[in-house]
Amino acid sequence: MSYTAHVTDIAYRYDGSFPGFLCCIFESYAKKELPAAVLPPEEGQLSLFGSRDIPTDMARASRVAVGLARLGGEVRKWVYSGFLSCQSGKELILLRLARRCFEQGPRVLSMLGDEDVAAAFRLMRRVRSEAATYFELIRFEQRGSMLGTVIHPENQVLPLLREHFCSRLPDEDFLIFDATHGTVLLRQRGSVQYLAMTHYEKGPSQEEQDWQALWKRFFKALTIEERRNEKLQMSHVPKRYWQDLCEMQPDEVEEQQKILENPCQIPSNMV
Amino acid sequence: MELGDKLEILADSAKYDVACTSSGVDRPGRHGQLGSCRLPGICHAFTADGRCVSLLKVLYSNVCVYDCSYCVNRRSNDRPRATFTPRELAELTIGFYRRNYIEGLFLSSAVVGSPDATMERMIETLRLLREEYRFNGYIHAKTIPGADPQLVERLGLLADRLSVNIELPSEASLTKLAPDKKRTAILRPMGQIAARSTQSKGEMVRYKKAQAFAPAGQSTQMIIGASPETDYHIMNLTEGLYKKYSLKRVFYSAYLPVVQDERLPALTQRPPLLREHRLYQADWLLRYYHFSAAELLSREEPNFDPYLDPKCNWAVRNPQFFPVEVNTAEEAALLRVPGIGPKSARRIVQARRMQKLGMAELKRIGVVLKRAQYFITCNGYAAARGTRQEIAGALLDPHAFGVGVQQLSLDDFVPQALPDAAPQVHQLAEQGVPVPEAARLVREEALTCLTRRM
Numbered sequence: 001m002s003y004t005a006h007v008t009d010i011a012y013r014y015d016g017s018f019p020g021f022l023c024c025i026f027e028s029y030a031k032k033e034l035p036a037a038v039l040p041p042e043e044g045q046l047s048l049f050g051s052r053d054i055p056t057d058m059a060r061a062s063r064v065a066v067g068l069a070r071l072g073g074e075v076r077k078w079v080y081s082g083f084l085s086c087q088s089g090k091e092l093i094l095l096r097l098a099r100r101c102f103e104q105g106p107r108v109l110s111m112l113g114d115e116d117v118a119a120a121f122r123l124m125r126r127v128r129s130e131a132a133t134y135f136e137l138i139r140f141e142q143r144g145s146m147l148g149t150v151i152h153p154e155n156q157v158l159p160l161l162r163e164h165f166c167s168r169l170p171d172e173d174f175l176i177f178d179a180t181h182g183t184v185l186l187r188q189r190g191s192v193q194y195l196a197m198t199h200y201e202k203g204p205s206q207e208e209q210d211w212q213a214l215w216k217r218f219f220k221a222l223t224i225e226e227r228r229n230e231k232l233q234m235s236h237v238p239k240r241y242w243q244d245l246c247e248m249q250p251d252e253v254e255e256q257q258k259i260l261e262n263p264c265q266i267p268s269n270m271v
Numbered sequence: 272m273e274l275g276d277k278l279e280i281l282a283d284s285a286k287y288d289v290a291c292t293s294s295g296v297d298r299p300g301r302h303g304q305l306g307s308c309r310l311p312g313i314c315h316a317f318t319a320d321g322r323c324v325s326l327l328k329v330l331y332s333n334v335c336v337y338d339c340s341y342c343v344n345r346r347s348n349d350r351p352r353a354t355f356t357p358r359e360l361a362e363l364t365i366g367f368y369r370r371n372y373i374e375g376l377f378l379s380s381a382v383v384g385s386p387d388a389t390m391e392r393m394i395e396t397l398r399l400l401r402e403e404y405r406f407n408g409y410i411h412a413k414t415i416p417g418a419d420p421q422l423v424e425r426l427g428l429l430a431d432r433l434s435v436n437i438e439l440p441s442e443a444s445l446t447k448l449a450p451d452k453k454r455t456a457i458l459r460p461m462g463q464i465a466a467r468s469t470q471s472k473g474e475m476v477r478y479k480k481a482q483a484f485a486p487a488g489q490s491t492q493m494i495i496g497a498s499p500e501t502d503y504h505i506m507n508l509t510e511g512l513y514k515k516y517s518l519k520r521v522f523y524s525a526y527l528p529v530v531q532d533e534r535l536p537a538l539t540q541r542p543p544l545l546r547e548h549r550l551y552q553a554d555w556l557l558r559y560y561h562f563s564a565a566e567l568l569s570r571e572e573p574n575f576d577p578y579l580d581p582k583c584n585w586a587v588r589n590p591q592f593f594p595v596e597v598n599t600a601e602e603a604a605l606l607r608v609p610g611i612g613p614k615s616a617r618r619i620v621q622a623r624r625m626q627k628l629g630m631a632e633l634k635r636i637g638v639v640l641k642r643a644q645y646f647i648t649c650n651g652y653a654a655a656r657g658t659r660q661e662i663a664g665a666l667l668d669p670h671a672f673g674v675g676v677q678q679l680s681l682d683d684f685v686p687q688a689l690p691d692a693a694p695q696v697h698q699l700a701e702q703g704v705p706v707p708e709a710a711r712l713v714r715e716e717a718l719t720c721l722t723r724r725m
């Protein structure tokens with residue numbers, strides 16, 4: 001596909017924020033050019049290209065946002081969820097996609113055989129499917145009057161978890177701590193905030209421990225030994241999620257037993 | 272008895288029930304209530320056998336007055352027994368649900384005293400959950416064969432999905448293996464539920480206040496491998512059930528010998544997991560691929576090929592249907608191509624409105640070409656050429672030759688045939704052939720055989 005813009009070898013450097021990224025789209029139109037890369041601050045130094053700093057200007061950002069909104073929900077969904085990705089290079093993929101949509105309309109999104117569209121689709125799908133995995137795998141614990149949990153996602157999935165859990169637990173206060181990115185989704189008295197947070201102390205009460213023990217007993221009782229197939233299990237729940245799943249943690253008692261039987265072996269929760 | 276002990280016993284008793292899905296109803300949360308439902312359902316955990324846990328799947332009680340020969344809970348079996356109270360079960364459900372362990376409750380029960388008495392207890396549990404605990408999540412309830420139709424009605428107003436287990440694929444087998452259950456006692460509530468669901472759907476459109484009756488529809492389950500029916504018989508039965516009772520799902524459960532009984536396969540028989548897998552594949556072909564049972568099997572070929580999935584098998588038997596041109600073929604024809612599923616077919620149809628599709632485009636769309644390439648053309652050109660043997664190799668189902676590793680201790684791993692590998696692989700392994708070698712031998716033979724067929 002041809003662009004009404006020159007492909008340049010300039011890299012844009014922006015502040016890493018979403019409005020900042022929207023300003024990169026603005027810049028690309030203003031200069032009638034396609035950058036060779038769009039770099040957040042962490043990657044700015046590594047660039048091989050000549051670079052230009054794109055300042056974040058809220059007025060420009062909102063002009064682009066309004067334009068995107070006019071293209072409809074699907075385009076918004078792609079750009080917005082894609083931006084939550086932590087894959088490097090996401091900005092250029094999304095910028096190219098946004099330009100294609102502005103120029104050819106939202107129906108571009110169905111051209112999955114096209115390189116730009118396919119790349120953006122993969123980006124968006126990866127983020128959204130990670131978020132959907134957390135609909136499944138979040139395990140809350142009761143902390144005082146609130147529910148809390150820690151997750152270690154690859155991408156910044158918190159905004160995609162908000163609607164699901166707020167709808168599901170309409171009258172509960174809860175927090176979801178994203179330990180990878182140091183942010184927390186905090187929902188209290190019906191309103192939601194995203195805050196920076198560095199640390200979450202798991203401190204379940206006795207009652208909470210009893211609930212977790214009940215869940216683990218239930219979970220274990222469901223396994224049919226004759227069908228045991230850990231490979232299949234692992235294909236459904238990759239190992240990287242296990243650290244935050246209480247049912248995948250070895251039992252204290254069982255571990256103690258194993259150590260007594262075989263004192264030289266390293267307990268499985270340490271390998 | 273402690274609650275944890277009860278839970279363990281009653282989950283263990285319910286684990287052979289396979290229908291653990293939470294799909295079929297979309298219901299957002301509401302203030303004053305707890306929970307929501309999502310149309311495709313959500314799995315929350317996967318047990319060590321790789322099966323999904325979506326619902327708190329338990330029996331209300333496993334104290335049974337019946338004596339179905341294939342069932343661990345039958346009266347004459349010596350095992351620990353337990354019964355919940357409605358409140359215990361409601362509190363467990365809420366406690367698990369708030370922690371996001373589950374999508375809701377899957378309640379079934381042995382026959383405690385009588386079918387009616389059992390249903391009353393189940394209804395009381397669901398009533399507590401819905402009315403007192405304001406639970407808005409998913410509930411699947413299993414009706415007890417022989418219960419009063421009025422009780423089925425009450426259960427349906429509280430649950431999202433109902434099911435009646437057909438148990439065995441034929442009346443003869445039912446009479447032989449489950450003498451307390453009558454075929455009519457199973458089919459009558461199925462008919463009642465089907466009629467009532469349709470009626471309530473109609474009412475819901477017309478009146479705001481109409482009550483939903485089992486909005487996620489009904490499902491059923493049958494045990495396979497405990498009785499002699501062929502796959503052909505089972506697929507025809509399945510097709511009939513979908514049509515006649517508008518079932519949402521039919522589930523198959525590979526029979527796991529739990530008792531020595533001359534009416535049943537020996538205790539040493541391995542559960543026919545690969546066969547179960549084939550039946551599920553064929554079931555998908557009926558529901559999402561517009562296949563009919565008669566296209567998949569016949570009196571002459573009454574059972575599925577262990578080494579080929581049913582769709583590939585159909586393709587091998589119908590070479591005249593191919594190649595399919597991806598740029599023009601109807602979606603239904605695309606769906607018949609090995610390796611193209613409903614998602615890919617839909618994307619192809621969408622994408623080709625905007626651009627011509629070649630191999631590069633198909634790859635970007637995400638179509639898996641390993642098998643498909645031999646059955647399609649792009650703009651009139653064959654997507655790939657392969658020898659008969661290459662094509663056969665791509666078609667064979669790797670599942671059938673699956674080898675995993677079993678960890679005996681920290682540094683001792685032994686290869687082991689996966690439980691759903693072909694029976695021949697297990698047999699060779701039992702005769703002492705090293706597992707990877709056994710899998711290789713069986714695959715080679717299957718490959719030769721298939722190449723010759725093509």
Ligand code: SF4
Binds near residue numbers: 339344345380381382
């Ligand atoms: S009715 Fe039959 S299948 Fe059901 S629990 Fe009792 S013995 Fe088992």
